[in-house]
Amino acid sequence: MSFLVGEAMVGGYGAADxxxxxxxxxxxxxxxxxxxxxGAGKSTAMKALLGLLRLRKGRVxxxxxxxxRLSPQERxxxxxxxxxxxxxxxxxxxxxxxxxxxxxxxxxxxxxxxxQVYGLFPILREKQHQAxxxxxxxxxxxxAVGRALMTRPQVLLLxxxxxxxxxxVMDELFDRILEVKQAGIAVLMxxxxxxxxxxxxxxxxxLVTGENRFTDTGAALLADPEVRRTxxxx
Amino acid sequence: xxxxxxxxxxANFVFxxxxxxxxxxxxxxxxxxxxxxxxxxxxxxxxxxxxFGGMVTIYVTWWFQSLGLSIDPLPTALLALPLGMVATILxxxxxxxxxxxxYRQRKxxxxxxxxxxxxxxxxxxxxxxxxxGTDEIVFSDGNKFLIKAREFKQMTGLxxxxxxxxxxxxxxxxxxxxxxxxFWFLQKTRMGQAMRAFSDNEDLAxxxxxxxxxxxxxxxxxxxxxxxxxxxxxxxDKSYKPLVYFHLLLPIFAAAIVGGIGEPIGAILGGFVxxxxxxxxxxxxxxxxxxxxxxxxxxxxxxxxxxxxYKFAVSFIILVVVLLIRPTGLLRGRxx
Numbered sequence: 376m377s378f379l380v381g382e383a384m385v386g387g388y389g390a391a392d393x394x395x396x397x398x399x400x401x402x403x404x405x406x407x408x409x410x411x412x413x414g415a416g417k418s419t420a421m422k423a424l425l426g427l428l429r430l431r432k433g434r435v436x437x438x439x440x441x442x443x444r445l446s447p448q449e450r451x452x453x454x455x456x457x458x459x460x461x462x463x464x465x466x467x468x469x470x471x472x473x474x475x476x477x478x479x480x481x482x483x484x485x486x487x488x489x490x491q492v493y494g495l496f497p498i499l500r501e502k503q504h505q506a507x508x509x510x511x512x513x514x515x516x517x518x519a520v521g522r523a524l525m526t527r528p529q530v531l532l533l534x535x536x537x538x539x540x541x542x543x544v545m546d547e548l549f550d551r552i553l554e555v556k557q558a559g560i561a562v563l564m565x566x567x568x569x570x571x572x573x574x575x576x577x578x579x580x581x582l583v584t585g586e587n588r589f590t591d592t593g594a595a596l597l598a599d600p601e602v603r604r605t606x607x608x609x
Numbered sequence: 610x611x612x613x614x615x616x617x618x619x620a621n622f623v624f625x626x627x628x629x630x631x632x633x634x635x636x637x638x639x640x641x642x643x644x645x646x647x648x649x650x651x652x653x654x655x656x657x658x659x660x661f662g663g664m665v666t667i668y669v670t671w672w673f674q675s676l677g678l679s680i681d682p683l684p685t686a687l688l689a690l691p692l693g694m695v696a697t698i699l700x701x702x703x704x705x706x707x708x709x710x711x712y713r714q715r716k717x718x719x720x721x722x723x724x725x726x727x728x729x730x731x732x733x734x735x736x737x738x739x740x741x742g743t744d745e746i747v748f749s750d751g752n753k754f755l756i757k758a759r760e761f762k763q764m765t766g767l768x769x770x771x772x773x774x775x776x777x778x779x780x781x782x783x784x785x786x787x788x789x790x791x792f793w794f795l796q797k798t799r800m801g802q803a804m805r806a807f808s809d810n811e812d813l814a815x816x817x818x819x820x821x822x823x824x825x826x827x828x829x830x831x832x833x834x835x836x837x838x839x840x841x842x843x844x845x846d847k848s849y850k851p852l853v854y855f856h857l858l859l860p861i862f863a864a865a866i867v868g869g870i871g872e873p874i875g876a877i878l879g880g881f882v883x884x885x886x887x888x889x890x891x892x893x894x895x896x897x898x899x900x901x902x903x904x905x906x907x908x909x910x911x912x913x914x915x916x917x918x919y920k921f922a923v924s925f926i927i928l929v930v931v932l933l934i935r936p937t938g939l940l941r942g943r944x945x
Contacts, residue, residue, distance in 0.1 A: 463813060464813070467809050468809060475802060476806045
């Protein structure tokens with residue numbers, strides 16, 4: 376049983392289901408990656424874990440407790456942090472203010488976490504008084520991940536963190552994500568850059584039409600000739 | 610000497626009145642812009658919120674006067690103001706609970722909230738007139754002038770006088786205090802930062818654990834405080850008449866939009882832009898020019914661009930021009 380798991384999830388936005396019984400999960404100190412073709416329900420699966428989507432069947436367990444009925448805000452309080460793919464910063468607020476808002480629910484001192492975030496993303500310390508909307512795409516993603524880490528989450532959910540950033544920035548971001556994992560946080564991400572993402576994944580899920588097609592370690596999926604031929608372009 | 614006379618004349622009839630009028634509009638516009646920033650709709654009932662706050666303050670002022678309470682030389686209304694503000698906060702929170710929350714929870718489109726606010730406007734409009742009547746009410750007591758015409762002329766030996774009313778100075782000072790307090794709140798406090806975050810990116814604010822109900826209630830409370838302050842300052846400066854605040858809605862909206870809706874600093878800027886344009890466009894420059902040009906060139910007409918009855922046309926023109934040329938406003942707020 377994983378630390379966070381969505382079991383046999385069925386659901387969608389309208390009448391038609393997007394998720395057709397897929398199961399995804401992640402353990403603490405682990406990176407899990409969901410890949411798959413467009414429309415496979417990757418982001419939808421992640422949103423279901425967060426509670427942005429109501430499931431018709433299946434359930435979401437956090438550390439063995441059923442959280443299926445909790446609102447997204449309540450799940451955040453229970454240790455889930457989510458970085459949306461777009462609009463994931465407060466553009467008119469400074470980097471520092473973005474991070475502070477991330478810690479809004481906390482009543483203890485946030486200085487230490489702030490230092491950890493600045494240690495992880497040194498560029499943010501330099502830009503701390505700049506508006507987040509003025510930063511480059513890669514820097515904005517760092518603010519977004521930093522904001523999520525300020526809640527001191529147990530699980531970090533990332534929806535395509537490398538969408539629209541250059542390959543160099545992508546490698547850099549993946550390195551940082553590995554550091555986050557080493558801090559004992561469970562990291563689950565949805566990725567378009569499947570090959571690179573699977574390279575850092577302890578666990579990989581290949582979803583097709585809302586169902587699990589392949590589930591294995593990242594390395595094993597990369598080595599599987601069928602996965603390579605069908606999903607990784609050879 | 611002629612130049613000085615012209616300047617004093619201008620200061621007396623344009624600069625000082627426009628400054629205090631601008632401060633009153635700015636306070637109203639900040640409230641409109643704040644509600645827009647948080648609730649994403651243009652609140653047409655804001656003028657009536659002002660009328661309501663003014664009404665309560667007047668009743669409390671009369672009550673205090675009957676008790677013999679006074680803070681002479683300052684107007685008694687300032688003493689009554691806090692109670693007026695509290696009553697207005699309670700009223701607007703009641704309206705939020707009874708009307709707007711229903712639509713918010715259904716995630717209704719902004720236009721539906723706008724129309725709901727028009728309904729609230731009509732109801733409040735009737736309520737206020739029912740409670741206090743439609744007549745003009747002068748409720749300013751205390752000292753009237755800080756500088757009187759005759760004193761000024763004796764002091765300076767000029768032919769023109771600069772008259773400064775105490776309520777004009779009070780308006781500018783209190784507006785300044787209110788605005789500084791607001792910016793301190795928005796920049797430095799947890800709740801203020803939460804409000805800015807909510808206005809910037811509502812979904813992400815929710816994911817950061819910000820409580821939307823508290824943000825919305827705080828926005829209404831601040832808008833109510835500012836509306837009451839604006840209404841009382843306007844009423845002290847001129848007089849109180851319920852319908853006037855309905856008319857003020859246009860210049861206030863113009864101010865909020867000129868400045869960039871959702872931007873409090875822009876709303877303040879916009880308040881002064883609208884006030885100065887309005888006063889300058891309706892002032893008759895005959896005497897002013899008489900001081901500046903040789904006698905032979907002195908104008909015969911009033912040299913007034915617009916008669917004062919048409920002063921609202923100025924706001925309307927500003928509004929249309931801004932929406933055509935720079936819909937985001939001076940400070941790049943949101944597009945309506």
